[in-house]
Amino acid sequence: MNAPAKAARPGAAAAVSGAHADEFRRRGWWRDETFLDDLHRQARERPQRLAIAGRRIAEARTDTLDYAELARLTDRFALALLRLGVRRGDVVAVQLPNRWEMVPLMFACMRVGAVVCPISPICPKDELRHRLGLTEARVCVTLPEWSGTPLAEIITGLRAELPALGHVAVVGGPVPAGAFSFHDHFVAEAREEVSGTAELDGLALSADDPFVVLFTSGTTGESKGVLHSQNTVHSAVRGYVDAFGLGDDWVAAVSTPLVHYSGFAQGVLAGVMLGGTVAFQDVRRNEALLDLVERYGATLLYGPPATLADVAASQRAEKRDTSTLRHVVIGSAPVLKELADEVHATLGARTYSLWGMSENGPVTMTRPTDPEDWAVHSNGRAVDAMRTRIEAPGADGTGRLKVRGASLALGYYRRDEAFAAEFDADGWFDTGDLAREDARGGIRIVGRARDAIVRDGEVAPMTELEAVIGSHPRAVEAALVGLPPATDGADTVICAVVVPRGEQGPALDEVRARVRESGHDEHFLPDRMELVPALPKTLTGKVRKAELRRRYGAG
Known part of the structure; x- marks a missing residue:
């Protein structure tokens, strides 16, 4: 067309x-x-x-x-x-x-x-x-x-x-x-x-x-x-x-x-x-x-x-x-x-x-x-x-x-x-x-292709998981990034980068429990969490995930 x-x-x-x-x-x-x-x-x-x-x-x-x-x-x-x-x-x-x-x-x-x-x-x-x-x-x-x-x-x-x-x-x-x-x-x-x-x-x-x-x-x-x-x-x-x-x-x-x-x-x-x-x-x-x-x-x-x-x-x-x-x-x-x-x-x-x-x-x-x-x-x-x-x-x-x-x-x-x-x-x-x-002739966005987190051939529903984590009472917003595993052959490490609401943000166990309670596959539970005062973003409000991967990839 x-x-x-x-x-x-x-x-x-x-x-x-x-x-x-x-x-x-x-x-x-x-x-x-x-x-x-x-x-x-x-x-x-x-x-x-x-x-x-x-x-x-x-x-x-x-x-x-x-x-x-x-x-x-x-x-x-x-x-x-x-x-x-x-x-x-x-x-x-x-x-x-x-x-x-x-x-x-x-x-x-x-x-x-x-x-x-x-x-x-x-x-x-x-x-x-x-x-x-x-x-x-x-x-x-x-x-x-x-x-x-x-x-x-x-x-x-x-x-x-x-x-x-x-x-x-x-x-x-x-x-x-x-x-x-x-x-x-x-x-x-x-x-x-x-x-x-x-x-x-x-x-x-x-x-x-x-x-x-x-x-x-x-x-x-x-x-x-x-x-x-x-x-x-x-x-x-x-x-x-x-x-x-x-x-x-x-x-x-x-x-x-x-x-x-x-x-x-x-x-x-x-x-x-x-x-x-x-x-x-x-x-x-x-x-x-x-x-x-x-x-x-x-x-x-x-x-x-x-x-x-x-x-x-x-x-x-x-x-x-x-x-x-x-x-x-x-x-x-x-x-x-x-x-x-x-x-x-x-x-x-x-x-x-x-x-x-x-x-x-x-x-x-x-x-x-x-x-x-x-x-x-x-x-x-x-x-x-x-x-x-x-x-x-x-x-x-x-x-x-x-x-x-x-x-x-x-x-x-x-x-x-x-x-x-x-x-x-x-x-x-x-x-x-x-x-x-979506089974009704429409679509459900999973996330950006370049930011995809894949485990066992399945793509993590990044946008949905980020929304769930970001809705925690002690969180403002969240972003997920995939980081290299510590050993060869291991799964990609899923890192949740969270902006806390107030002085104390949620703990990793709380974030994992919230994702689990939302009905998402346990395969995609975060392995790691980082608290930051603000997510790096573009002028249009998109999270700069490449920057997060560089920041935490060697951690």
Whole structure:
């Protein structure tokens, strides 16, 4: 269904044949309209409907935009980009937490034909240099500082190494030499009616043009820029919306960063497509997230298991009105029965499981038509626009997960050969994950292939075991790694690396007992445990298991 990208750069053709593109359109997975068209439609039909609500934790305030304001700001920001010399195909980097400015800026890039590159505010300097250099970003929008890191100074200091970077705009606070105030250039008088937008006519990206670069975590090497069109993202968002039966009454409380696929696509873009509302916060605070749910009547809450467990605990401590919630969605991680039960007891909503990745967005998910507890057992079945295949399953049914379909990215930015190498001869994309079938046409993710722990030909269900161990009352989270045995011919040593909750974490015997009580094979009980203050992670939150293997492999 898909072929590797021939050219993964702004202005390149979509990475599928014309016949496949026609088929995707015929099925409604792709379209001629864009998310910018969706925004303009909502601004005409429901101008005063709340589009976004962004909570600023430090300032204790919530910034809101209705659809009319969002459309006006989009035009204003687009004109500001033109004045900076941004032209079709240029890349605009946005290094912001979950702030309202990111949303109209993203749409403004679509309006002028530019490609947006979201970057986390916790991105290290070397990685920031790599991303800005690879994309040859013309503009970077950032903060003066974040968590004590002087972001604006770092970026202006890199300009000598980044000849393409012409402008650094700083949102709020002091502006260092070599940068300028975002507010002065983009926002001043932005809430006034914008006139004279004729120079924007004809510049907007088409549905097939590249429009966003999302960088991978880079756990085993250089991070890669995943290039998507609005159509590849639309097919994923449409599948997500249809699977849950979402409509224009949808209000999402999003706990994930807007610089990640889940935040900007399943949050912002899905909301604009539907004409719904998206609420978010710039710093994660469980109480503030619950306040957003109550204040705006959220119908869907999205986040990782640890966040949702903390939210449920906060709800028990101080109850809010969460009666509007219908869907609590956990992405790319196992859902434990204890968590699903606690979410239902405290928030009154059902839990759903979802699997996806930057290269294809949400691919599989459990549905309202599944058994009530199905999220505990499965990551769901594929959306209509995607197909999954488990290649070369072993005796336990575990094999490499491959996918194909309309949501696959156009390619890796300026890394065409690397993207092509991910496909087999039949056009299936290798996700790098191991999975098994769930007996209902879906899949259950086992873990990353490169991190597999194998005993007697069976693959340990790493993600499930990690979730069980991490749910111990004295644990925050856990990671499993396989270490070399002390003697030749012995089994791989299974080491549980645990972040304790409080001063004292669980003992190894307690961890083994918890795994045993969860019903998992005793063959996969941890042999060793290490307590650490924090797990080493990538910018996208993935554990750097290679680092853990190096750290403890000689112990």
